[in-house]
Amino acid sequence: MQLAVNAGNFVADVVNDRRSSEQPPDRVIGRVIGCDGSRATILSTVSIGNWLASDAWSIGKLVSINLGRTRIVALVYKVHAVQTAWNDEAENAIRIEVEFLGEVVERPHAPTRFQSGISEYPPIGAIAHRIRAADLAMVYDLGGRKGVVIGQITQDASIDAMVDVEGMLSRHFAVLGTTGVGKSSAVSLLLRKAVSVRPRLRVLILDPHNEYASAFPDLALTIDGDALDLPVWMFKQDELADVVFRGRAALDDEPDILREAVTQARARYRAPVAGDLARDLGSSLLKRPLDGGGPRAASADTGTANQGQDSTTPFRLKDVFAAIDEMIGLHEQRWPRHALRSLRVRLEALHADPRYRFMFGRAAMHESMAPILGQIFRVPLHGRPITAFQLGGLPGEVVNAVASVLSRLAFDIAVASQGAMEVLVLCEEAHRYVPSDPKLGFAPTRQAIARIAKEGRKYGCYLGVVTQRPGELDPTILSQCSTIFAMRLANEKDQQIIRSAISDASASTIAFLAAIGNREAIAFGEGVATTMRMRFSALQPHELPAMGSRKAVEDGPRFEPTLDDLVRRIRA
Template sequence: MTQNAIPSPNGLPSKPSPLAPLTQLIERRGTPAAVPHRIAHIVSVSGSQAVAVLERPIGDVNSERDPRIQIGALVKITTPSTSVVGLISAVSSPTPTMDAGSPEIGLIELNLAGELVVDPETNRLAFRRGVACLPSLGDPVLFADRHDLTRVYAQPSVASIKVGSLYQDPAVPARLLIDDLLAKHFIVVGTTGCGKSSALTCILQRVLAEHHYAHIVVLDVHNEYPSAFGDEAELIDPSNLNLPIWLLNFQELTEALTSSDAYRDAEAEILSDAVVIAKRRFLDASSVRSTSLARRSSESSSVTVDTPTPYRLSDVVAYIDEQLGKLERTQSTVPYRRLKARIETLVSDQRYSFMFGSLTVQDTMTETLGRLFRVPSDGRPITVINLSTVPAEILDVVISVISRIAFDLAVWSKGGLPMLLVCEEAHRYAPAGASDKFAPTRQALSRIAKEGRKYGLSLALVTQRPSELDPTVLSQCSTAIAMRLSTEKDQAVMRANTHDGALDLLDFLPLLSDREAIAFGQGVSMPMRIRFDDLGSSAKPRNQSAGFSAHWKSPNMDREQLEAIVSRWRLSGRERS
């Protein structure tokens, strides 16, 4: 009998086994050849789907030789030239019987995803997406062993990070392809308490462990990450944040300073003229000792309302006063007075001191950008911006400014400064719908989502309600980490944005336990069900849950502590709902 031949029922040699090339390759590498045990054979192929009939009784399970057949498990189908890899998407018995002793026919439905082929450069088996040689009727179906899982999910030739382990085999690491993950945006979704923050922290920690010169900015709206990254993080909050008013473009400035009633357009027109005049006055004053009169005149005339040039709010108020003095009695002064009052209120409010409270105006744009985006990193490649105490009425403006200047910096650096912008609770400030309230923020994030990858700027979105996130932003995320989702509406949105044969895996979303996820898209070799690594107590994001059972067993606050809280409350001027 020839080597690698399959014996026929009558004892005569049959045709060479389709596993022969793979078996010979293993033997050349010095490992005893072991042909995997077949569990089924193909009876139907349609496009990227196939159906196979089980060749063993249903329920006959040997954990070592025949692992349990379940949805999401990886199998391979041997063909004359390759091994086709697929995922089990459904298990059924078309003719169930009531007799416990009678065998039942079992069917498994498969989603085909790729192939195991011999890499001509390394002469080793490697995984390749897409199927060039489709399986046919009668082709054997085998369980993927640990070596196959490693070849598919942990490819050594591609830059990747380990974030957990496979659900199918906990001994096999779950790895994310870092370049595809970051270059094409990714999203982490899941209901409250399922471990989204821990999953994001795990991903970022693994990235930082191997990339000490990264540039990552985390918009932390719940103050969860101050201790998650240790000494590698630059911690910023409203007390040390410097985001001067002149960094705002006109749309953001209008959102912050004008009303939302019938006087909005009139106030916006006045504000536009006032800002241009204030910028010209500052430019003229700062250039007296350093430039000629002709050059000052040229710079001043080229200034627009969106030019990132410093100016004084006192000059804006002075212009408004000047115009008020020129108005006729018949003209309305309401827009002028309201705009002036709004500016004066913001300047005197301690909550807005990071934007309006500077007593002196200087051109600190380089210093501001350097600190926000870690240029140079100085051993702290990640910036965590605590936005939990930023007033809600201006939160979207702050996020809009940071997002927009990140994109502008990426454009002007011509892609020479790859950056990652992480947006927690993204549905809050980039909501679905046509509301004008969050228009600047939604536009800034949408622009990054659509064009950021061309300039090395990536988005990482975290949300518990993907159905409430702007569809344009969501559709641009090429990788999704989907954790437990309970509502049908959110599940439907994720299905609508699913590809790579992961649609059937999303049926598991309501059943996932904490720290489990379905990962699919460009950032993974194949859709996979994973469990994230445990970070340990010192590296976890802060848990803000109340812990009622522990807190209510003993006194947890006295009158003195309450008075201290009220004092801080009044000092900040913020009424928390």
């Protein structure tokens, strides 16, 4: 059935594409009365009980403007009545503001397709109508790219929301949204889809809230403060200094003394003196690192040229103490004795602190990177490609340094594998590690994450950014994320960040960010066909992330702890 509509000299055929028998046969619902470079104004009429009034002109929905063989697809972003008074007995004129997204093109002997941008602007009087179901599906179709289903389109739940995992990962992605909108559940869903189609992918989650362990019971290895082994010698000089001195006033000479003492300890490990040979026979010689290679220059420089040298040669803490004691005993003092003694006391306190067992306890027995990298980056996989790294149980003053080490190792292992292994670093609460103010945060962590963002895709190292405050995130990092899932954001500054990242053709979509529902998102970028408002699929209860404390409350405590139990756990 066709309906020929004559608007002056403009004639168009409108093919009816009713979605159900209950819909009216006429899909013509308005006419264009104004147009500029990217937007148009449509005039329509509605009345009480008019079925079209509550459907076609809803904010955020797509409509068509018919030009014959071309149909412009436009987004409704504003609706208002022409008159200030409403007449219940007659039709009321309304103005609809729409933004052009692209066009559906029909060509003889060629498949109908959707393309972004428009080749022809609508004339005054052009017909606007409800978008066809087939056209709507075509708008969100990935074309020749292979995609996975992550949810449904908000406008029509019968149309799947698809994402191209290759495009999403290779150019990094971000999930943004305020607390309680389903951000962590969306991340869990995306990770499950990613590992299902990328068998070589390893995922390292920097989890500050300890909430992802419950989300991947079948796919993840959980590493907390008790299970973590990260020897002190794997920390670069600036990372170690952050652990030793952060939050504590350091004497002027202490950082330099630490650098020299560690350098001497590394040198002793590589070439033990005669006294060490006699004392450590059967110990030091038998514990040479399998991956250490030949002799290396012991450099304390943290510049680009020596980034890896000060973390590839192991050292023993007792050799650090010995180097400090030798400095104290020198007749001609290079460093003040009170500074030397102060540093020794600091190191002794850290060594004795049970919270730092992951650095100085059994971790100190590792003198090879192999078991550390094998555990963290799942080599071999053993069916668990995800590592949920629970940072919540670590001392607050070492979290940044640990995040720096892990991010740096992720990049290094991707480079060393020469593309055989792909690594995704998912950074939860990313604004903590790469804040917008360069004076805040920890510089080595910022550098490690920025290196993945800028260079990682060449080597198969990808970045996933998750934050509830994109306005506090380094804009350079966010600009490297080519696929963004923006969930509800009420803060104007946060919305402005998204507005600057989205294409002009979809800028009005950002107006919905303050009002979209839970699990809903505005998705745009390389991983999707076009900007879309979609709702993430619901996960099964056993796949939902949950903070450890919340899960304990939901499951119910097995016993009521005593005051002594609480004190002991706090001190542990």
